[in-house]
Amino acid sequence: METPNKDETEISKVEFNDSEIEYISYGGEHHLPLIMNLVDEELSEPYSIFTYRYFVYLWPHLSFLAFHKGKCVGTVVCKMGEHRSTFRGYIAMLVVIKPYRGRGIATELVTRSIKVMMESGCDEVTLEAEVTNKGALALYGRLGFIRAKRLFHYYLNGVDAFRLKLLFPRPDLHAPLDSPDKYGSHMHSDHGDSLIEQ
Amino acid sequence: MATLDRANEAATTTVQSRPPRIPSGDNSVWADVSPLLHAACQDLHEGDLIHGDNFNLFAAMSALEIMDPKMDSGMASTYYSLDEAIENGAAPVPVSDDKTTDVRCIIDIFDHILACEATWHKGHSLAQTVYSCLYLLRPERTSSHALLHSFCQIIRATCKAVLSVVSDSRTHEEEDLFIMAYGLPLNEDGNERCLALLNAVEETICRQLRACKTTSSKRRVSEDIEPLQNNPDLEEGYCRALLCRLRFRKHFYHILMSMKRPHGGGLELAREHIASCISEIGHIRKSSDFLRASAPEMSEQNIENTTASGCKPIGFDASLNCRLSAPTPPRAIKIFCLEKALEYFVKLLHDLDIICSCSLNPSLEAALLFVVKFQKSQPDLVSRAHLQLLLVQNGKLFGRYPMFSMITRAAGLPEVVENHDIQKNEFMVQLQQMVMNLLKIICTNAAWQRRKLGKMLQDWRVTYVQLELDFKKEFGNTSNNETLGFKIFQHILVWVEEQTYWIAFRFLTVGFELELYADHDYCMVYWYIYIVLINLAEKKHLRMAMSSGTGKKKTKKKRDSLKDAGTNLQISPAVRFLQSQIYLAEGLGMMLAALRNEHRIVPPQSPFSTEHEVRFSGFPLTVFKCITNFIKALQRVFGKFYSALDF
Numbered sequence: 001m002e003t004p005n006k007d008e009t010e011i012s013k014v015e016f017n018d019s020e021i022e023y024i025s026y027g028g029e030h031h032l033p034l035i036m037n038l039v040d041e042e043l044s045e046p047y048s049i050f051t052y053r054y055f056v057y058l059w060p061h062l063s064f065l066a067f068h069k070g071k072c073v074g075t076v077v078c079k080m081g082e083h084r085s086t087f088r089g090y091i092a093m094l095v096v097i098k099p100y101r102g103r104g105i106a107t108e109l110v111t112r113s114i115k116v117m118m119e120s121g122c123d124e125v126t127l128e129a130e131v132t133n134k135g136a137l138a139l140y141g142r143l144g145f146i147r148a149k150r151l152f153h154y155y156l157n158g159v160d161a162f163r164l165k166l167l168f169p170r171p172d173l174h175a176p177l178d179s180p181d182k183y184g185s186h187m188h189s190d191h192g193d194s195l196i197e198q
Numbered sequence: 199m200a201t202l203d204r205a206n207e208a209a210t211t212t213v214q215s216r217p218p219r220i221p222s223g224d225n226s227v228w229a230d231v232s233p234l235l236h237a238a239c240q241d242l243h244e245g246d247l248i249h250g251d252n253f254n255l256f257a258a259m260s261a262l263e264i265m266d267p268k269m270d271s272g273m274a275s276t277y278y279s280l281d282e283a284i285e286n287g288a289a290p291v292p293v294s295d296d297k298t299t300d301v302r303c304i305i306d307i308f309d310h311i312l313a314c315e316a317t318w319h320k321g322h323s324l325a326q327t328v329y330s331c332l333y334l335l336r337p338e339r340t341s342s343h344a345l346l347h348s349f350c351q352i353i354r355a356t357c358k359a360v361l362s363v364v365s366d367s368r369t370h371e372e373e374d375l376f377i378m379a380y381g382l383p384l385n386e387d388g389n390e391r392c393l394a395l396l397n398a399v400e401e402t403i404c405r406q407l408r409a410c411k412t413t414s415s416k417r418r419v420s421e422d423i424e425p426l427q428n429n430p431d432l433e434e435g436y437c438r439a440l441l442c443r444l445r446f447r448k449h450f451y452h453i454l455m456s457m458k459r460p461h462g463g464g465l466e467l468a469r470e471h472i473a474s475c476i477s478e479i480g481h482i483r484k485s486s487d488f489l490r491a492s493a494p495e496m497s498e499q500n501i502e503n504t505t506a507s508g509c510k511p512i513g514f515d516a517s518l519n520c521r522l523s524a525p526t527p528p529r530a531i532k533i534f535c536l537e538k539a540l541e542y543f544v545k546l547l548h549d550l551d552i553i554c555s556c557s558l559n560p561s562l563e564a565a566l567l568f569v570v571k572f573q574k575s576q577p578d579l580v581s582r583a584h585l586q587l588l589l590v591q592n593g594k595l596f597g598r599y600p601m602f603s604m605i606t607r608a609a610g611l612p613e614v615v616e617n618h619d620i621q622k623n624e625f626m627v628q629l630q631q632m633v634m635n636l637l638k639i640i641c642t643n644a645a646w647q648r649r650k651l652g653k654m655l656q657d658w659r660v661t662y663v664q665l666e667l668d669f670k671k672e673f674g675n676t677s678n679n680e681t682l683g684f685k686i687f688q689h690i691l692v693w694v695e696e697q698t699y700w701i702a703f704r705f706l707t708v709g710f711e712l713e714l715y716a717d718h719d720y721c722m723v724y725w726y727i728y729i730v731l732i733n734l735a736e737k738k739h740l741r742m743a744m745s746s747g748t749g750k751k752k753t754k755k756k757r758d759s760l761k762d763a764g765t766n767l768q769i770s771p772a773v774r775f776l777q778s779q780i781y782l783a784e785g786l787g788m789m790l791a792a793l794r795n796e797h798r799i800v801p802p803q804s805p806f807s808t809e810h811e812v813r814f815s816g817f818p819l820t821v822f823k824c825i826t827n828f829i830k831a832l833q834r835v836f837g838k839f840y841s842a843l844d845f
Contacts, residue, residue: 029245046268047259053245054258079255114806131713141716144804150645150712153321160645162714169808 014099016068021105023112026056026063034065034072035093042095044130044157055079055092062089064112066096066105073100076109080117089117091127094136106139114143118168125168128154128161140164280335280518289332289513291343298427301436303512304346305489307331308443309536310511311353313504316539319360319546319580321376322531328357329382330516337383345440348399351392352447358384359454360580367583367641376579381519393451400444407437435488439506442481449475450543453550457584461597465554465588472551479540479547482506486536502535542578549581553588560599562608562633565589569640570704579643586641590634601630609693610745611686620686625664629694632657636701644711651705658698665691689744696737702730718801721790728783735776742770 026035036052055077056063066074074096080089091113096106117125128151129136137147145164154161222228238248249257262269277283293303311331318327333340333350340347361384365377409423410433425433426440452471456464486506493507505511516531534542549572556568572585591597595604603616620626632654639650669687706727709715715723769777793799 032245046266048261048263048269050247050258050261051255053247054255057245111805118806142802142804144802144807146719147714147716149649150714152643152645158321166804167807 012099013102014068016100016103018103020068021073021103021108022067023108024065024067026060026065028060031065032056035063035075035077038072038075038095038097039077039093042097043093044155046156047093052077062113062116064109066100066109068100073097074105074109076106076113078113078117080120080122086123087121089114089120089122089125091125094127101135107143110139110143114166123168123170125166127164129164130155131160131162137162137164140166276515277518280332283332283515283518284336284339288515289339291333291339291346293346293512296428298429298432298436301345301427301440302489302492302507302509304349305436305439305443306505306507306509306511307333307346307513308349308440309505309507310514310533311349312443312543313534313536313539315353315357316534316542317531318357318376319542319578320534321579324357324361324376324379325382325519326516326531327533328353329519330514332513332515332518335383335519344395344399344402348392348395349444349447352396352451354384355392356447356451356454359451359458363454363458363587364579364583367586367638393448396444396448400441400448403437403440403444407434407441410434410437432492435485435492438481439485439489442478442485446475446478446482449478453547457550457554457588460591462556462558462588465556469551469554472547472554476544476547479544483540501537504533504536504539506536546578546581549575549577550584553581553585556585556588558596558598560595560604560607562595562604565595565637566640566700569637573640573644576644582641582643586638589637589641593630593634595637601633602626605629605633605690605693606686608697609686609689610741611689615682615686618682618686620683623668625661625668626690628661629665629690632661636697640704644708648705648708648712648714651701651708655698655701655705658694658701662691662694662698665694689741692737692741692744696734696741699730699734699737703727703734706730718794718799721787721794721799724783724787724790728780728787731776731780731783735773735780738776739769739773742773 024031032049032052035056036047036049039047039052059079062076062078062080064076065072075093076091076095077093078089078091080087082088091110094106094110096109114125125145126148127140127145129140131137131150143166145166147162148165149163151161151163153159242248247253264270277286277288283289292300293307294300311328311334314327314330318324329335331350331353333346334353337350337354340350357379361377361379403426405423406426410425410430426437427433449471453468453475456468456471458464489505489507493509495509552572552575557564569585569589573582577585588596594600600616602621603613606615606618607613621630636654639647639654642650665687669691673681673684673687706723709723790799794801
């Protein structure tokens with residue numbers, strides 16, 4: 001679902017201290033236009049206002065915004081819920097505007113969401129990213145996401161996606177060699193291939 | 199959000215005071231809901247939404263914002279309707295009253311349609327590619343223009359044929375845009391008629407070409423032939439440019455028809471047409487210098503051009519029917535340039551030629567290997583669909599060989615068992631279905647294929663267990679191990695295991711192609727491959743030894759049975775090949791483990807998961823099973839390697 005654009009070569013970076021970036025959990029309707037503007041500008045997929053509200057109204061605690069001197073420079077929008085036999089977190093949109101990229105803002109945003117998901121009892125977190133989006137793939141790779149599958153022509157622009165997946169440790173199931181059945185029970189439950197996970 | 203009740207009250211009172219404008223029918227009453235909505239709006243705050251309980255992400259994402267060009271496919275750009283476009287002269291017939299201009303423009307139309315066709319094959323909607331041609335949308339309009347009409351007819355017939363192959367084979371899976379064709383005229387013309395007309399037009403242009411080449415002294419023979427267009431200097435060039443384009447269409451259509459024939463009966467004929475098609479593509483390429491030179495404005499040879507002349511074609515508008523394309527937001531479609539389209543067709547034709555070269559031998563193993571080899575060149579949807587339809591017809595391999603007999607042969611059983619009643623066993627029936635599915639699935643695109651193979655592994659495992667239970671139930675208490683039924687079960691069980699490992703191997707290797715593995719995954723992946731291959735080789739060897747055992751018994755009375763027994767003990771080339779692959783996987787696994795020990799490959803230190811989760815996510819249960827089964831045995835043999843991997 002997320003596709004930050006490329007062409008970062010020409011963008012002049014903004015000078016700032018990491019401590020100047022302020023992270024705020026979604027706080028209400030006044031944040032919505034900020035999120036929509038960022039996503040509209042940076043991601044390839046078109047979303048209606050219903051889609052944004054679907055996420056931020058149902059899971060406001062999973063959405064975060066990053067501000068620099070009052071300006072919104074990044075955001076993450078997520079959801080979570082039952083998916084087959086698992087409780088799954090899903091990262092729907094992640095954006096940092098170009099002049100602020102490469103400084104760990106996206107990692108911080110997404111880490112905050114994942115922490116809340118973990119504390120809320122999620123077994124795993126998934127998302128889709130364009131196969132050409134090296135930056136996002138590297139970011140999620142560092143966080144421990146693996147490429148679970150490839151989705152052919154997934155985006156409206158015809159590009160394939162990787163379904164990335166992060167599996168949280170589950171102490172009760174930490175002995176796969178002795179009990180592969182038990183361990184595998186939540187391995188093979190991942191068939192949400194449509195654009196929308198229902 | 200709970201504003202409906204109050205609004206409803208207000209609305210009912212207001213509605214009663216106004217007479218309904220639309221008369222009520224038998225089962226319907228029309229009422230003005232404006233007051234209801236108005237009342238509801240007053241209670242709604244910004245961000246509120248009245249919705250049912252089933253409002254989900256799908257519903258939210260299906261909502262479109264009107265007049266947002268990213269979402270609103272109904273937004274009119276140039277014309278509101280096809281009629282309006284035609285009235286405004288967007289697609290005149292003839293394209294020009296000047297015959298030379300008409301021919302030139304028609305060649306541009308042909309070229310652009312070819313570019314659109316390749317773009318469609320590559321996964322875009324038919325409505326926004328080929329059917330962006332306004333001439334195709336109104337078949338009756340072109341009937342006065344034989345050249346344009348014959349071309350449009352063959353295009354419609356070709357699209358219909360390609361569409362039916364892809365939808366019949368269901369290889370499209372995620373490429374569902376491909377087969378969406380509602381609202382488009384595909385069925386207007388009979389197949390025979392479209393070829394007859396095309397042949398007639400081709401014949402006329404042939405004569406015109408001959409006529410313009412004959413010297414004036416011999417002209418009397420061809421005096422009655424009207425030239426293609428007005429400029430004698432351009433006559434030969436235009437005739438040739440048209441002929442290769444028409445002939446390409448004709449042969450391409452013949453290929454589609456021949457390949458459709460049952461039991462692969464038209465493959466030889468199809469290969470002849472494929473060769474002709476490729477040679478016509480050569481002629482199309484050769485004609486481009488002439489066409490560029492004859493264009494009104496000399497254009498640079500631009501790689502972006504969709505026409506050989508470099509001119510923009512007349513009569514296309516992709517926005518007119520983009521609302522027919524799919525129930526999704528409009529996709530930005532970039533039509534292939536002509537050269538890229540020709541390259542696509544050359545590849546398609548080569549791929550189809552490979553399919554036609556398939557020996558239709560009654561061997562499941564050969565068929566599976568053929569597909570795997572074929573998939574290496576990453577063939578596109580249309581050729582994969584053809585291959586699948588060739589492989590499985592009416593539930594038989596190549597439409598000729600029943601699946602059960604293919605299974606018994608693959609399992610190394612003698613031919614006599616092919617009609618054995620055991621094939622009616624519930625799980626044997628299931629097995630036949632699974633083999634058919636396997637054949638179909640390995641024809642699909644790699645991404646889809648791998649997911650299906652992952653799911654399929656479970657099915658094969660379950661069927662194995664069920665067959666084994668039946669086997670024990672039937673033969674467990676008897677000492678009669680020599681019956682045919684016993685032998686069939688015994689052989690097929692080994693073969694099912696072998697095949698399961700084959701699927702697991704394919705599942706793992708397709709992951710490379712899909713770029714699913716990160717650097718630090720390779721060690722684990724080769725380790726998995728190593729284990730899967732050991733199992734596969736073992737089962738294959740066992741199965742071969744078993745069948746040579748039955749062979750031995752049958753030939754016992756022959757004099758050279760001793761010699762046979764000698765060769766039977768040898769390891770077959772197939773198993774030897776697997777052994778080499780095992781060594782390779784082992785070596786690579788060892789090397790990667792060593793690199794990790796030396797910290798040359800550093801796995802990410804995730805704050806959320808350990809390497810344990812990374813290692814075991816993304817692989818189906820059956821892969822783990824065969825790994826856990828063997829891990830302890832391997833631990834004994836490769837103690838150090840094992841600990842390096844930290845399993």
